[in-house]
Amino acid sequence: MRVVPFGWRILVAEWLxxxxxxxxxxxMQGMAQExxxxxxxxxxxxxxxxxxxxxxxxxxxxxxLVVEGLPLHTPERVEEKKGPRVDAPAQAIEGFLxxxxxxxxxxxxxxxxxxxxxxxxxxQPGQLTxxxxxxxxxxxxxxxxxxxxxxxxxxxITWIRPLxxxxxxxxxxxxxxxxxxxxxxxxxxxxxxxxxxxxEVQNFKDYEKKLRDHFVILDWQERRQIIKAxxxxxxxxxxxLKDESLFDEVTGLVEWPVALKGKxxxxxxxxxxxxxxxxxxxxQRYFPLIDEQGKLAPYFGVVANVEAPDQGRTIVIGNERVxxxxxxxxxxxxxxxQKHPLExxxxxxxxxxxxQHLGSVFAxxxxxxxxxxxxxxxxxxxxxxxxxxxxxxxxxxxxxxxxEFPEVQGIMGRYYAQNQKENPEVARAxxxxxxxxxxxxxxxxALPSLILAMADRLDTLVGFFAIGITPTGSKDPFALRRTGLxxxxxxxxxxxxxxxxxxxxxxxxxxxxxxxxxPQLKSKEETLSNLWKFLLERFKFxxxxxxxxxxxxxxxxxxxxDQNPNLFDLSLRVKALDQLxxxxxxxxxxxxxxxxxxxxxxxxxxxxxxxxxxxxxxLFDLDEENELFKSLSQKLPEIEDFVKKGEFxxxxxxxxxxxxxxxxxxxxxxxxxxxxxKRVNRLxxxxxxxxxxxxxxxxxxxxx
Amino acid sequence: MKTDFQxxxxxxxxFWSQKGCVILQPYDAEVGAGTFHPATxxxxxxxxxxxxxxxxxxxxxGDGRYGENPNRLYRHHQYQVILKPSPNDIQDIYLDSLRYxxxxxxxxxxxxxxxxxxxxxxxxxxxxxxxxAGGQEVTQFTYFQQVGGFPCEPVSVELTYGLERLIMIxxxxxxxxxxxxxxxxxxxxxxxxxxxxxxxxxxxAFSFEHLDASMVFRHFEDAESMxxxxxxxxxxxxxxxxxxxxxxLFNLLDACGALSVTxxxxxxxxxxxLAHACCTLWMENTCG
Numbered sequence: 005m006r007v008v009p010f011g012w013r014i015l016v017a018e019w020l021x022x023x024x025x026x027x028x029x030x031x032m033q034g035m036a037q038e039x040x041x042x043x044x045x046x047x048x049x050x051x052x053x054x055x056x057x058x059x060x061x062x063x064x065x066x067x068x069l070v071v072e073g074l075p076l077h078t079p080e081r082v083e084e085k086k087g088p089r090v091d092a093p094a095q096a097i098e099g100f101l102x103x104x105x106x107x108x109x110x111x112x113x114x115x116x117x118x119x120x121x122x123x124x125x126x127x128q129p130g131q132l133t134x135x136x137x138x139x140x141x142x143x144x145x146x147x148x149x150x151x152x153x154x155x156x157x158x159x160x161i162t163w164i165r166p167l168x169x170x171x172x173x174x175x176x177x178x179x180x181x182x183x184x185x186x187x188x189x190x191x192x193x194x195x196x197x198x199x200x201x202x203x204e205v206q207n208f209k210d211y212e213k214k215l216r217d218h219f220v221i222l223d224w225q226e227r228r229q230i231i232k233a234x235x236x237x238x239x240x241x242x243x244x245l246k247d248e249s250l251f252d253e254v255t256g257l258v259e260w261p262v263a264l265k266g267k268x269x270x271x272x273x274x275x276x277x278x279x280x281x282x283x284x285x286x287x288q289r290y291f292p293l294i295d296e297q298g299k300l301a302p303y304f305g306v307v308a309n310v311e312a313p314d315q316g317r318t319i320v321i322g323n324e325r326v327x328x329x330x331x332x333x334x335x336x337x338x339x340x341x342q343k344h345p346l347e348x349x350x351x352x353x354x355x356x357x358x359x360q361h362l363g364s365v366f367a368x369x370x371x372x373x374x375x376x377x378x379x380x381x382x383x384x385x386x387x388x389x390x391x392x393x394x395x396x397x398x399x400x401x402x403x404x405x406x407x408e409f410p411e412v413q414g415i416m417g418r419y420y421a422q423n424q425k426e427n428p429e430v431a432r433a434x435x436x437x438x439x440x441x442x443x444x445x446x447x448x449x450a451l452p453s454l455i456l457a458m459a460d461r462l463d464t465l466v467g468f469f470a471i472g473i474t475p476t477g478s479k480d481p482f483a484l485r486r487t488g489l490x491x492x493x494x495x496x497x498x499x500x501x502x503x504x505x506x507x508x509x510x511x512x513x514x515x516x517x518x519x520x521x522x523p524q525l526k527s528k529e530e531t532l533s534n535l536w537k538f539l540l541e542r543f544k545f546x547x548x549x550x551x552x553x554x555x556x557x558x559x560x561x562x563x564x565x566d567q568n569p570n571l572f573d574l575s576l577r578v579k580a581l582d583q584l585x586x587x588x589x590x591x592x593x594x595x596x597x598x599x600x601x602x603x604x605x606x607x608x609x610x611x612x613x614x615x616x617x618x619x620x621x622x623l624f625d626l627d628e629e630n631e632l633f634k635s636l637s638q639k640l641p642e643i644e645d646f647v648k649k650g651e652f653x654x655x656x657x658x659x660x661x662x663x664x665x666x667x668x669x670x671x672x673x674x675x676x677x678x679x680x681x682k683r684v685n686r687l688x689x690x691x692x693x694x695x696x697x698x699x700x701x702x703x704x705x706x707x708x
Numbered sequence: 709m710k711t712d713f714q715x716x717x718x719x720x721x722x723f724w725s726q727k728g729c730v731i732l733q734p735y736d737a738e739v740g741a742g743t744f745h746p747a748t749x750x751x752x753x754x755x756x757x758x759x760x761x762x763x764x765x766x767x768x769x770g771d772g773r774y775g776e777n778p779n780r781l782y783r784h785h786q787y788q789v790i791l792k793p794s795p796n797d798i799q800d801i802y803l804d805s806l807r808y809x810x811x812x813x814x815x816x817x818x819x820x821x822x823x824x825x826x827x828x829x830x831x832x833x834x835x836x837x838x839x840x841a842g843g844q845e846v847t848q849f850t851y852f853q854q855v856g857g858f859p860c861e862p863v864s865v866e867l868t869y870g871l872e873r874l875i876m877i878x879x880x881x882x883x884x885x886x887x888x889x890x891x892x893x894x895x896x897x898x899x900x901x902x903x904x905x906x907x908x909x910x911x912x913a914f915s916f917e918h919l920d921a922s923m924v925f926r927h928f929e930d931a932e933s934m935x936x937x938x939x940x941x942x943x944x945x946x947x948x949x950x951x952x953x954x955x956x957l958f959n960l961l962d963a964c965g966a967l968s969v970t971x972x973x974x975x976x977x978x979x980x981x982l983a984h985a986c987c988t989l990w991m992e993n994t995c996g
Contacts, residue, residue: 026799026820027820027821027822027837029822030822031822064820152824152835154834154835154851154853154863155851155853155861155863156793156794156851156863156865157793157794157795157796157862157863158793158861158862158863160861165835165836165851166794166796166851168796185796196803196813197813197814197818198814257819257821288843290843306843308817309817309819310814310817312814312815312817313814313815314815316817318815318816318842319815319816319817319842319843321842321880322816322817322841322842322843322844322877323842323843325842325844325877325882326842326843326844327843328882329778329779329882332777332778332779333777333779333780336777355968355969355970356968356969357969357970360970
């Protein structure tokens with residue numbers, strides 16, 4: 005325990021815990037840092053230990069936890085245990101004495117209105133925090149879960165890579181802990197090469213500083229900032245191509261980042277940009293550099309983990325050599341692939357399986373030709389261009405370049421198509437068929453690209469749903485959820501809007517089901533119904549979380565989705581509804597609607613029927629009835645027309661104008677009048693109102 | 709420090725010999741990697757400690773480039789080390805071996821980059837890294853978790869040095885055929901090209917142009933059937949050798965494009981079944 009001047013004792017102290025291991029994969033470090041923090045919080049809470057702050061750190065070789073403001077021991081706990089009545093049977097009293105571990109004499113007697121009871125006060129002494137931490141540390145090690153873990157040596161303990169050291173210090177003293185054959189100490193190691201000798205630390209401040217002296221930057225964020233700044237520095241006039249995830253990855257590969265600049269041989273610079281940058285980024289973790297005009301420069305940034313005595317000259321030479329070999333391969337593939345026209349690769353697609361029960365990739369290509377032709381006709385665009393793009397769509401998958409660098413699929417298709425003078429729209433579609441590449445990224449604008457992209461996803465989803473492969477829980481081996489989200493994003497592109505159910509049907513019909521041997525093929529109806537439900541679920545999410553519409557508006561609109569299964573229209577409808585509900589007229593209209601539908605609901609239940617029949621003008625008594633009927637008769641066809649044309653803002657504006665006549669109707673008219681015929685007629689009129697609103701959405705789903 | 713091909717091999721032999729490894733010779737049948745040598749595959753199973761090191765010429769018919777590509781080879785050389793159980797300071801020992809052959813980890817920015825290893829034909833898997841020197845992968849460093857479908861208890865660590873790549877870095881050259889094989893200042897200097905280029909040319913032509921696929925399919929059937937018979941007779945080492953033959957024949961068929969995707973998966977499954985049967989027999993013999 006430290007003593008500060010004036011004899012004041014510090015009542016809180018700091019716990020430092022470091023788990024040293026062999027190199028942790030970069031992609032797992034972030035999650036490890038978070039998990040250690042949340043686990044530690046939970047474990048300390050279970051043990052009843054309060055603290056001020058908790059922080060975790062990660063480098064390629066260590067996971068570190070520091071907790072500040074822990075008490076030196078837990079407080080004494082006093083607990084009063086109430087026992088049986090004083091005059092309870094001997095057995096009950098004995099049992100109580102046994103469980104509490106005291107004699108009869110040590111018991112107090114509690115006077116209560118219900119009589120006298122035995123009671124025992126048990127004092128649990130406080131525990132030394134140090135002892136508790138030893139337990140906590142152990143359970144952190146035991147409870148930690150890696151996405152993948154391994155055994156090593158003769159031990160059965162698992163971790164992401166072999167554990168090599170434990171540093172566990174509380175209040176500057178070692179906390180006793182043994183795990184995986186390691187005894188915790190107050191010592192650790194710095195950089196593997198630059199300062200391998202172990203050193204001792206007192207506390208976190210000392211630890212962080214000494215690590216720095218031993219060439220380790222503990223803080224991930226700080227390392228990342230250093231890397232960004234240093235890469236910018238070596239780049240000089242150039243700048244790294246935007247790629248934040250590459251900075252993340254590199255941060256997890258180094259403890260002591262040192263940026264260096266390498267050169268790309270000029271004669272590779274005529275290769276396509278993606279062909280040059282893919283091996284750089286994906287295989288070598290280099291930062292491609294671009295000039296002020298955004299053009300790729302013949303240089304790259306590379307981040308080493310050492311300060312080398314030759315200022316990194318050898319490292320640069322080595323890295324340039326590796327890149328040269330990779331680009332020489334790429335150049336070779338570039339030439340080889342173009343010895344034949346692109347369609348030549350379709351031959352090898354015949355022996356490449358799309359799925360065991362769904363035929364080859366070439367069979368998929370043939371379906372895509374059929375499906376996208378049909379879609380092109382619907383979109384009234386040149387179906388020859390679309391069909392050609394579909395025919396070439398998967399050819400590059402069999403090219404040598406894509407086999408070596410799978411990341412450039414589609415992109416190579418575009419280049420090879422351009423070089424063989426295909427229609428530019430065809431070439432463009434070959435790349436853009438894979439858009440959106442990730443959720444939130446852009447969808448293609450060109451119609452052929454958009455159609456091909458949709459066709460590809462329709463075909464995949466329908467195929468797998470038809471053979472009964474659907475995502476369940478965490479299992480989605482064919483990434484159908486992502487495919488579904490992609491399809492939705494595409495369907496929201498206003499360039500081409502279509503009935504989703506119709507398109508799904510076309511995709512189903514494009515499969516030659518008779519020729520395929522599927523053990524349990526689902527009918528078209530079942531496939532479409534399952535898939536439509538699946539898509540609507542995802543669509544709901546997209547409307548709420550991406551478009552930001554309130555969930556009741558989404559529900560109100562999706563309730564009428566089957567009438568018009570066009571996702572783009574549905575999204576406009578929701579937006580229009582959002583607008584309507586924002587204004588006074590809309591809110592009042594909703595009130596009127598609720599009133600009408602409540603009346604209808606009650607009366608329909610009473611009368612065991614559904615109103616909605618012919619309204620008879622001759623039965624009207626009052627002007628307000630007449631006015632409402634006149635407005636509805638005029639507005640309904642208008643609204644139907646707007647809905648048909650997808651002009652939902654106009655449709656809801658029209659709806660809003662009904663508000664006045666409806667309000668007046670309710671002010672003056674008593675629906676449940678004595679006259680039976682008039683009552684029924686008025687209910688029909690209300691149903692007419694309900695029906696008019698239903699053209700846009702099911703207003704009963706809206707909260708108000 | 710001398711960095712010719714054979715001197716580096718000799719130094720690695722010396723280094724690992726000092727670490728208690730038995731220094732073995734390459735397995736005398738065609739294999740795709742040093743891992744396939746029974747001294748690794750089979751010895752990784754069972755509880756008995758084991759340390760071995762050897763050079764293994766490894767054939768990858770699909771990588772043949774007629775002796776024209778400076779980096780790709782039909783047959784390359786691996787230096788294979790297997791240590792069971794994996795020592796606690798194995799990373800340090802390994803780094804010492806690099807220093808021993810003249811590769812300074814600081815000068816070359818040696819790094820351990822995640823790369824888990826899996827051999828579908830052997831039913832083997834492990835976790836580890838590819839070790840980089842100046843951005844070049846020079847070693848596959850793997851803690852075996854499973855071989856032939858059996859868990860490895862204790863765990864072996866396998867180090868597979870890619871000799872050509874490693875020594876190209878040491879010699880600072882970019883074309884494998886220019887590697888000094890023996891002492892370039894000695895009485896009869898030989899390059900890698902002098903020693904191996906003809907083989908590269910001819911075997912590439914063989915596997916891409918002159919391979920009689922129907923004959924190789926037959927050989928595969930034969931090797932498979934022989935392996936099965938030998939397993940029935942409890943002769944694990946000969947059985948395993950025929951499993952290796954089947955594996956190599958599969959590689960040949962794969963390289964010449966004789967297999968469709970489905971067939972390919974089917975053949976891999978058949979080799980894996982043989983490997984699993986051999987490993988099962990081995991486990992029965994050693995643990996039984």
